[in-house]
Amino acid sequence: MKKINRRTWLSGATTAAVAIAQTATGKAVQVGVPIEQFWSDDPTKQPGTPPSQVGTRSPFEKLVKSPSEISSRTPLQDLHGILTPSDLHFERHHNGVPAIDPAKHELLIHGMVDKPLVFTLADLKRFPSVSRIAFLECSGNFRTGKETLSPQDICGLTSQSEWTGVSLATLFREVGVKPGARWFLAEGGDAALMTRSIPVQKGWDDAIIAYAQNGEALRPEQGYPVRLFLPGWEGNTSIKWLRRLELGDAPWQTREETSKYTEAVGDGKIRQFSFDIDARSIITFPAYPAPVQRGWIEIRGLAWSGRGTIERVEVSADAGKSWQVATLQQPVLDKAHTRFRLLWHWNGDETEIMSRAIDSTGYVQPTFRQLLDARGGNSGYHMNPITAWQIKRDGRVLHRPETR
Amino acid sequence: MVGLMVSFRPMARVSLTSSAQTRSLDTIPTPVRFGFGRPVTATELTRLDIDVQPDGKGLPAGAGTAVQGKVIFAVKCAACHGTGGTGGLGGALVTTSMTTTAVVGKRPDKTIGTYWPYATTVFDYIRRAMPFNEPGSLTDEEVYHLTAYLLHANGIIDEKATITAQTLPKVVMPAQKLFIPDDRRGGPEIR
Numbered sequence: 384m385k386k387i388n389r390r391t392w393l394s395g396a397t398t399a400a401v402a403i404a405q406t407a408t409g410k411a412v413q414v415g416v417p418i419e420q421f422w423s424d425d426p427t428k429q430p431g432t433p434p435s436q437v438g439t440r441s442p443f444e445k446l447v448k449s450p451s452e453i454s455s456r457t458p459l460q461d462l463h464g465i466l467t468p469s470d471l472h473f474e475r476h477h478n479g480v481p482a483i484d485p486a487k488h489e490l491l492i493h494g495m496v497d498k499p500l501v502f503t504l505a506d507l508k509r510f511p512s513v514s515r516i517a518f519l520e521c522s523g524n525f526r527t528g529k530e531t532l533s534p535q536d537i538c539g540l541t542s543q544s545e546w547t548g549v550s551l552a553t554l555f556r557e558v559g560v561k562p563g564a565r566w567f568l569a570e571g572g573d574a575a576l577m578t579r580s581i582p583v584q585k586g587w588d589d590a591i592i593a594y595a596q597n598g599e600a601l602r603p604e605q606g607y608p609v610r611l612f613l614p615g616w617e618g619n620t621s622i623k624w625l626r627r628l629e630l631g632d633a634p635w636q637t638r639e640e641t642s643k644y645t646e647a648v649g650d651g652k653i654r655q656f657s658f659d660i661d662a663r664s665i666i667t668f669p670a671y672p673a674p675v676q677r678g679w680i681e682i683r684g685l686a687w688s689g690r691g692t693i694e695r696v697e698v699s700a701d702a703g704k705s706w707q708v709a710t711l712q713q714p715v716l717d718k719a720h721t722r723f724r725l726l727w728h729w730n731g732d733e734t735e736i737m738s739r740a741i742d743s744t745g746y747v748q749p750t751f752r753q754l755l756d757a758r759g760g761n762s763g764y765h766m767n768p769i770t771a772w773q774i775k776r777d778g779r780v781l782h783r784p785e786t787r
Numbered sequence: 788m789v790g791l792m793v794s795f796r797p798m799a800r801v802s803l804t805s806s807a808q809t810r811s812l813d814t815i816p817t818p819v820r821f822g823f824g825r826p827v828t829a830t831e832l833t834r835l836d837i838d839v840q841p842d843g844k845g846l847p848a849g850a851g852t853a854v855q856g857k858v859i860f861a862v863k864c865a866a867c868h869g870t871g872g873t874g875g876l877g878g879a880l881v882t883t884s885m886t887t888t889a890v891v892g893k894r895p896d897k898t899i900g901t902y903w904p905y906a907t908t909v910f911d912y913i914r915r916a917m918p919f920n921e922p923g924s925l926t927d928e929e930v931y932h933l934t935a936y937l938l939h940a941n942g943i944i945d946e947k948a949t950i951t952a953q954t955l956p957k958v959v960m961p962a963q964k965l966f967i968p969d970d971r972r973g974g975p976e977i978r
Contacts, residue, residue: 478922491827491831493836498826499826501826501827502823510823556819556820557821557824574922576915576916576923578838578915629836635841636841636904636908637912638916641903641966642899642903648967648970653962654968657969657971658969742973744974745975747975753977
């Protein structure tokens, strides 16, 4: 039996990498303990760790987002099912994550309303609550250009959670939105004071003022303590750290809905208020960087649409020459990541695999070329092309960069 | 089970459970108003309601000129946006041959002259979010000066023009005619 430090064992360590050791004064301090010291050759021959306050991942699981200066991407290739662990939900913010004391945070609703009101977080939690599992995707979620890109690199700015909060329609009734109100401004309490104009109808339809994600309070990088959540719409509109809603009769034309989050669509025209996320899918296995072995392979991936449910996902294992209908894992939810899978026998020949999503409106996920043809070039935002993976003879899996 | 639940939560909400025993209580109507929240004070509104609309609503008192804005820009903005706003870590704000020349693998910078449809957005955005390392630190007067400077540097207003709550909404931006609403509708069409 491998020796294990008794103090480490007694401590009730919640991870192998961090354990609690007793100092001479009896004060608990956290110290790093190498995994090798902690791990046993035979876990059946020694008692395990006692119960903990907060569970953690196995030290063998190295799940990390990939941060840049402005965002951090979900490791789609490492995840199963349809829910994104909250700490792996992608991040995009425009001047950092603010430190907000929930006791001091309030939401003001004013403008074209009968009765402007300020709600504390406690007030918001008193209203009838709603929960919904839905994806959230940044409309700038597309990278290409080289073979060594993983699903995380290509489209890691999409994640899925169960969001809980109060229906915005409930708050609209509380303040008495005036009939002439057509738009509302949502404003965050971060250093960017992020603002977007949203049609009032979306507020009545399905908007949520969310204070919880996957059963607990929102993560700070997801808008703690309260955010707007607009199912199916580009992520930027779901304003985080929400502090104010103002009702009005026209859009505000904020910087984020004019010089950003708008796309060139040919003839010099720029498309604005492109809220809905069109249907998209990506195979997350096999995918770069994990190699595969010949024989049976379950092709797995995610499909989603901001316009409804996923009707069907088709997979090609012969570079797009033929397509097979994949199995959709239940639940298949409205405006939600849907898991698909297809059993495939790889004979070892070089090939390309790819998937395309079809949603409940009849929209078929386009190729890169179709998007370029429709928009006169790469529009930057709302790029949802079919993603293809090259399978090499030696089992390497590489992205196939889209070409004109 | 229901009895247990009621003993723990005697106040309300039993009506919202779906068990057969309590379903009859679901007929309690949802009130139009719950009476939660409190009225906003005038002070709070002044502090929070800082947005500016394309028609000029929300613009504060004050006036700015390009000449004075140029000095402020050099001190507070040029570090990120380059000398004269011609490009840097924070992107170019002013249209030059550098921003209009296509470079392979790089999208041209969207400048205020080529891509911003409303002049009021310039004021609103600078006031709420700039400078990046010290957001919200500029006075309204400074924001007017910077707005005037950037509009002039992009060739949109005359150097002598004064930007105020009355004149700013009247500035017509070159890019305004380019903007169209979303034309995607779902269904089989790719747009």
